[in-house]
Structures are given as C-alpha cells and as structure tokens.
Amino acid sequence: MEISKSSSRKAQWQKKSLPYLYLLPAFLIMGVITFYPLIYQVIISFTNFETQHLLLGLKSPELEFIGFKNYVDIFTAALPVENFNFFRVLEFNFWWALSNVMLHVPAGVLIATLLNTEGLWMKRIYRAVYILPVVVPPLVVATIWTNIFDERYGAMNQLLANISTYFGHVGPIYIRWFEDVKPPIPGFLPGAPLTLAYYAMMMANFWLGWPFMSVVATGALQSIPKDLYEAASIDGATGGQQFWNITVPLLRPAMIPAAVYGFTLSFNLFNFVFFMTGGGPARSTELLVTFAYNLVRNLRWYGVAAAFAVIIFAVAMVVFLITNRITRATQNYSEA
Amino acid sequence: MASVTYKNVVKKFGDQTIIKNLNIAVEDKEFLVLVGPSGCGKTTALRLLAGLEEITDGEIVIGDRVVNDVAPKERDIAMVFQSYALYPHLSVYDNMAFGLKLRKTPKDEIKRRVNEAAEVLGITDLLQRKPRQLSGGQRQRVAVGRAIVREPKVFLFDEPLSNLDAKLRVQMRAEISKLHQRLQTTFIYVTHDQTEAMTMATRIAVINKGNLQQLDTPQNLYDHPNNLFVAGFIGSPAMNFFPAKLAKNGEKMLVDAGDFKVQIPDSHSAPYKNMDGRSVIFGIRPENIHDPEFAPQNINGEKVPAKVDVTELMGNETLVYLVSGKNTFVGRVDPRSKLRINDSTQVVFDMDKFHIFDAGSEEAIR
Numbered sequence: 001m002e003i004s005k006s007s008s009r010k011a012q013w014q015k016k017s018l019p020y021l022y023l024l025p026a027f028l029i030m031g032v033i034t035f036y037p038l039i040y041q042v043i044i045s046f047t048n049f050e051t052q053h054l055l056l057g058l059k060s061p062e063l064e065f066i067g068f069k070n071y072v073d074i075f076t077a078a079l080p081v082e083n084f085n086f087f088r089v090l091e092f093n094f095w096w097a098l099s100n101v102m103l104h105v106p107a108g109v110l111i112a113t114l115l116n117t118e119g120l121w122m123k124r125i126y127r128a129v130y131i132l133p134v135v136v137p138p139l140v141v142a143t144i145w146t147n148i149f150d151e152r153y154g155a156m157n158q159l160l161a162n163i164s165t166y167f168g169h170v171g172p173i174y175i176r177w178f179e180d181v182k183p184p185i186p187g188f189l190p191g192a193p194l195t196l197a198y199y200a201m202m203m204a205n206f207w208l209g210w211p212f213m214s215v216v217a218t219g220a221l222q223s224i225p226k227d228l229y230e231a232a233s234i235d236g237a238t239g240g241q242q243f244w245n246i247t248v249p250l251l252r253p254a255m256i257p258a259a260v261y262g263f264t265l266s267f268n269l270f271n272f273v274f275f276m277t278g279g280g281p282a283r284s285t286e287l288l289v290t291f292a293y294n295l296v297r298n299l300r301w302y303g304v305a306a307a308f309a310v311i312i313f314a315v316a317m318v319v320f321l322i323t324n325r326i327t328r329a330t331q332n333y334s335e336a
Numbered sequence: 337m338a339s340v341t342y343k344n345v346v347k348k349f350g351d352q353t354i355i356k357n358l359n360i361a362v363e364d365k366e367f368l369v370l371v372g373p374s375g376c377g378k379t380t381a382l383r384l385l386a387g388l389e390e391i392t393d394g395e396i397v398i399g400d401r402v403v404n405d406v407a408p409k410e411r412d413i414a415m416v417f418q419s420y421a422l423y424p425h426l427s428v429y430d431n432m433a434f435g436l437k438l439r440k441t442p443k444d445e446i447k448r449r450v451n452e453a454a455e456v457l458g459i460t461d462l463l464q465r466k467p468r469q470l471s472g473g474q475r476q477r478v479a480v481g482r483a484i485v486r487e488p489k490v491f492l493f494d495e496p497l498s499n500l501d502a503k504l505r506v507q508m509r510a511e512i513s514k515l516h517q518r519l520q521t522t523f524i525y526v527t528h529d530q531t532e533a534m535t536m537a538t539r540i541a542v543i544n545k546g547n548l549q550q551l552d553t554p555q556n557l558y559d560h561p562n563n564l565f566v567a568g569f570i571g572s573p574a575m576n577f578f579p580a581k582l583a584k585n586g587e588k589m590l591v592d593a594g595d596f597k598v599q600i601p602d603s604h605s606a607p608y609k610n611m612d613g614r615s616v617i618f619g620i621r622p623e624n625i626h627d628p629e630f631a632p633q634n635i636n637g638e639k640v641p642a643k644v645d646v647t648e649l650m651g652n653e654t655l656v657y658l659v660s661g662k663n664t665f666v667g668r669v670d671p672r673s674k675l676r677i678n679d680s681t682q683v684v685f686d687m688d689k690f691h692i693f694d695a696g697s698e699e700a701i702r
C-alpha cells in the first residue's frame with residue numbers, strides 16, 4: 001500500500017516534469033540568443049559604450065556607467081544629432097503605421113468585394129496579378145519606386161506634367177519628392193510635419209499593402225453564406241446596404257487581425273523606408289527602427305543605441321499588448 | 337393580401353430546363369403547399385416568385401402586378417429560408433427589425449411590431465441573444481418572426497421544418513397553421529414531406545420533374561389522384577399498384593392482374609366499358625385492403641388470395657405485407673387481426689375505392 005502510493009507519486013512527478021525536460025533545449029537556446037543579448041543590451045544602455053569598447057566589452061577599463069544619461073538625452077533631444085526629436089519620430093511612426101492600415105484595409109476589402117461579383121470574367125487572372133507585389137523583394141520594390149519619384153526622369157512627375165496640360169500648364173514638372181522639406185499640407189499632423197516623401201512612401205506602400213488585405217478579404221468573403229444576401233435583398237437592402245450591413249460586419253473578424261498584422265508590419269517597415277528615403281529629408285520619415293540602425297551603423301554610439309533599443313522594446317510591448325487585446329476581442333466573434 | 341399566379345413559367349439553368357411551363361393560380365389568403373420529390377424544382381419555383389432567380393419565360397403575377405422585372409424588395413413578400421439565413425452578427429431583435437429599419441419605419445412602430453411578433457412566437461426572452469446562442473427550433477421561430485414583422489402580402493416558406501426533430505416539427509406545423517389563420521395572408525410553403533402538405537395546406541400542388549402534376553385540396557388529391565405519380569406520392573404507406581389488364585366477363589368488367597382477378601362493381605364500371613384488353617395499372621390504398629375476418633359487410637368486397645410476408649403491429653392498426661404471385665402489397669387492417677407470418681389467406685379488396693391508370697400515359701381512367 002505504502003509502496004504503491006510512493007511509486008505512484010513518483011510516476012506522477014515524472015509525468016509532470018517531463019514536459020519541462022522537453023522544453024529545456026528551447027529555453028537554453030533562447031537564453032543564449034535572446035535573453036543574454038537582451039540583458040547585455042540593458043546593461044550597456046547605462047554606459048558610454050562606443051567603438052573602442054568593442055574589444056573588451058564590459059571589462060573595458062575606461063567604460064563608464066553613466067546612469068540614465070542616454071535615456072535622458074534621447075527624450076530631451078540632447079543628442080548631437082541633427083533634426084532628431086524622439087517624440088516626433090514616435091508620433092510619425094504611429095501615424096505612418098495607422099495611415100497605411102487605414103488605406104490598405106478598406107481598399108483591399110472594396111476590391112475583393114468587387115472581384116467577388118458573380119459572373120465577373122477572368123476573376124482568377126486579376127487575383128493572380130494583384131498578389132504579385134507581395135512576392136517581389138522589398139529592395140526591388142523600393143528601387144522601382146525611388147525611380148518613379150525621381151525628380152527629372154521619374155514617371156510620377158511626367159504623369160503629373162501630362163495631366164496638368166489639361167489644366168493649362170505647359171512644360172515639365174520637377175517635384176523634389178525626397179528632398180523637399182516643406183509639408184504640402186501644413187499642420188496636418190501637429191508636431192510631425194508630413195513631407196512629400198511621406199506621401200510618396202504612402203503611394204509606394206499602398207501598392208505593396210492592399211493586395212494582402214484583399215487576399216484575406218477574398219477568403220473571408222467566400223465564407224459568408226449567399227442566402228444572407230438573398231434574405232437582405234428581400235428585406236429591402238440595396239447593394240450598398242448589403243455591403244454595409246452584411247459584408248462589412250461579417251468581414252470584421254477576419255480583417256481586424258489582418259489590420260493588426262498590417263499595423264505592426266508597417267510600424268517596423270525598415271527596409272522600405274531605409275531604401276527609399278533613408279529617413280529623410282531632415283529625418284521627417286524616420287522610423288524608430290531606422291533611427292536605431294543609424295545610431296549603430298553610422299554613429300556607432302552603442303550605449304545610446306542600446307538605450308534606444310530598450311525604448312523601442314517598451315513601445316513595441318505596448319503596441320503588442322494593445323493589438324493583442326483587439327485581436328482577442330474579435331476571436332470569439334464567429335458566426336452561427 | 338394578394339393572389340399569386342404562375343403563367344406558363346419556364347426556368348432554365350444553362351441548357352437544363354428545370355421548370356417546364358408551370359401554371360398555378362394561388363388565391364388570396366390561401367395556404368398553398370408545393371410538394372414533390374427532391375430536386376423537382378420546388379425551391380426554384382419559390383425563388384422565382386421571390387425574385388432571387390430570373391424567370392426564363394412566362395409571367396409571375398402578385399396581386400394584379402406582373403413582377404417579372406420587379407426587384408425582390410419591391411415585391412412585398414417575405415421568405416423563410418430552409419437554412420433560416422439569420423444575420424449572425426445581429427441580435428434576435430435586430431434580425432427581426434432589419435427590414436423595417438431599412439424601410440425607415442419609425443422606431444416605436446418597429447418596437448411594437450417586433451415585440452408583438454416575439455410574443456406570438458414565444459421568443460420574447462431571446463430578443464437580446466445572437467443566433468448562435470439559439471437552438472434550431474428557436475432559430476426557426478426567429479426566421480418566421482423576421483418574416484411576419486414586415487407584414488408582407490405573401491409569405492414564402494422553403495422547407496422551414498426540415499432541420500427540426502420529429503416532435504418539434506409536429507409542434508411547429510400546428511403553429512404555422514395557426515399563424516396562417518391569424519394573419520389571413522397568402523402562404524406558399526415548400527416541402528417534400530407529404531404529411532406536412534396534407535396537414536397544413538388548403539390546396540396542394542404536386543410537382544414532379546418541373547411539371548405540375550395536380551393542384552387540388554388535400555382530400556381530393558388523396559381520393560382522386562390524377563395520375564400514377566400523385567397516387568404514389570400522396571399517402572403513407574403508399575398506394576399498392578398492380579400491372580393488369582381490363583377484361584370483359586359477360587356484362588361485368590374484370591381487372592385481371594394475372595395472379596388474381598377482381599370484379600369492378602357495376603356502379604363504377606361505366607368508364608371501362610369499352611376497354612376490353614386494355615393494359616392498365618390497378619391501384620388500391622392499404623386501408624382498403626381488409627382482413628377477411630374484419631371486413632365491413634356493406635362494401636363491394638373482392639377476395640384475393642395472398643400469403644402474409646411480414647406484419648407490423650402499430651397499436652391502432654396493423655400493417656400486413658402480403659404476397660400474391662409476383663405482386664407484393666400492403667394492407668392496413670384491423671388491429672385485432674390474427675394474420676401472422678406465412679399464413680395463407682384471402683384478403684378483401686374494397687372495390688368501391690380502387691384506382692385505374694393507363695399503363696402507357698399513367699393518367700387516371702375514370
């Protein structure tokens with residue numbers, strides 16, 4: 001009796017501990033490649049770590065612990081970097097992600113709905129074509145769009161010149177898309193002027209962003225039962241009313257997670273911004289990630305960059321918590 | 337309130353003709369049931385009326401208006417779908433109010449109508465729920481409720497009870513009948529269940545393969561089926577059929593089924609007088625076949641030798657499956673019957689209640 005009890009307890013303990021044993025390797029690897037650098041980074045964010053400390057790391061004799069100076073410098077714009085203001089970059093970064101999603105989602109839904117029309121010819125071809133941008137490497141996309149917005153030879157300025165001839169304008173147009181620092185709509189976003197470069201990037205990223213939303217919407221549209229539309233048409237709903245009262249609410253459970261995903265993607269859209277504008281002009285299109293890259297690659301202020309990364313981590317955490325909330329709130333919103 | 341007329345209606349899907357020249361005149365306030373086997377075009381007929389499918393040829397008239405080119409929402413009809421088609425994201429209340437809101441009905445009027453309908457259907461407690469939180473029967477009621485708040489001229493039902501269990505189906509059948517009496521509106525109801533058709537309809541339209549077979553009251557359909565299809569479709573267990581020949585025997589007419597011969601009583605023989613040798617199908621319903629021991633005295637009984645194959649005791653009646661030569665048939669006999677498996681007997685056919693159909697055209701001869 002006694003023996004069987006203790007042996008069963010042992011068996012139980014084994015059963016309980018087994019999953020942890022299996023998880024151990026993953027934890028070890030995570031520890032080496034994630035937690036160790038993370039902690040290391042937090043430590044050097046409190047130092048004046050620069051290029052000369054790379055060799056000996058934390059053991060460098062002249063490495064100084066300077067407390068929160070790096071953080072204070074970042075928040076008070078006291079870094080000797082031109083045109084840098086942390087809160088402006090942060091605001092722009094949020095607005096950039098938000099404005100992209102606000103364009104991509106409705107456009108994707110609208111186009112998916114139109115392409116879902118019964119009896120439309122060559123549906124599949126349209127769908128295949130619009131998904132293409134998604135698979136083109138971002139560097140290629142950025143290069144193409146940089147050329148399109150070229151001041152002298154770009155297609156955009158030529159197109160505008162052509163259009164403007166209908167309004168009586170003669171001669172070429174030279175808009176300096178990536179250099180002009182004067183915001184075309186002053187005061188549109190208080191605190192963070194939106195230069196022409198922002199609009200150029202919006203256009204380019206629109207081309208890249210809506211197809212994904214459209215793919216998600218197309219999938220979700222297929223799962224809306226047809227008889228709901230029939231019931232609504234008998235109930236008296238016009239095509240537009242059916243769209244607003246049935247399509248939109250029933251697409252929501254699929255589109256909100258996609259929008260959240262799109263938001264985080266745009267929020268950290270490093271290569272696009274980096275290749276197209278490099279954060280310019282005058283850092284007006286700088287994102288948190290591109291600036292962090294600048295701090296390390298160009299300025300080599302590892303201590304400051306580490307502090308900046310910690311801040312980004314905090315911001316990303318907040319974004320994650322909020323978006324996760326939104327996604328979860330829609331999770332149970334499945335239909336009957 | 338409105339009558340509904342199908343005039344020479346044809347519906348093709350591609351080159352497949354699903355409905356071939358349908359003519360039905362539904363009177364105002366009538367409860368018309370469209371019944372027929374699966375795939376015969378009942379739903380299609382209903383969807384044509386609702387405006388969900390375009391009519392290939394012919395005319396559909398609601399009231400005195402030809403509605404061929406009228407949009408569904410302008411037809412003043414309401415439809416209860418087989419799948420119910422409730423809006424999953426709206427509460428029961430909003431599901432019912434949806435059509436009224438679109439028509440810009442005043443808020444308190446909407447509230448009054450929805451609450452009234454909910455009261456009638458016994459779903460007042462469910463108004464705040466979402467469809468997924470309802471049982472099948474409750475969803476069905478909501479679907480009906482959504483139809484009645486609109487106060488349309490015509491109600492269309494497409495097999496609304498087919499997703500319910502047997503007991504609930506019986507209950508809802510009665511409730512829909514009550515609803516019809518209460519609303520005094522035209523109901524058009526599709527089903528493939530002939531019990532539903534018989535119990536609810538004021539008239540039944542039997543459809544097969546896109547053709548109207550017969551349109552009549554339930555009793556007339558049962559007593560005087562126009563053709564073999566209707567005879568076999570209406571009634572459960574189905575009518576017994578025997579391939580046979582008509583034969584003259586002196587002044588009398590006989591039905592010669594090979595394994596047995598039965599005499600047609602003089603009172604019924606007039607239509608068959610000149611049909612000596614004609615190939616026919618002889619039909620008789622199970623309840624007109626009697627155990628010899630309990631056969632009523634006042635009928636024109638004809639004895640038919642048969643062997644008992646199986647008996648099913650139902651309590652209030654007994655079904656006897658019989659074999660006579662190469663024919664098998666069913667009798668619905670008195671529950672006191674002592675017929676048991678493998679008994680040889682002489683069952684009695686009530687020859688006042690027989691049916692004869694032409695073997696070629698399958699039309700009734702009468």
Ligand SMILES: Nc1ncnc2c1ncn2[C@@H]1O[C@H](COP(=O)(O)OP(=O)(O)OP(=O)(O)O)[C@@H](O)[C@H]1O
Pocket residue numbers: 349354372373374375376377378379380381527528
């Ligand atoms: N949109 C369509 N395209 C092509 N064929 C169709 C279409 N809708 C229905 N049909 C065909 O029309 C015929 C009749 O269909 P319908 O749905 O009217 O049958 P039903 O009598 O309602 O059958 P059930 O009792 O099974 O519901 C079927 O053979 C079906 O395959």
Ligand SMILES: [Mg+2]
Pocket residue numbers: 378379380494495
């Ligand atoms: Mg059907």
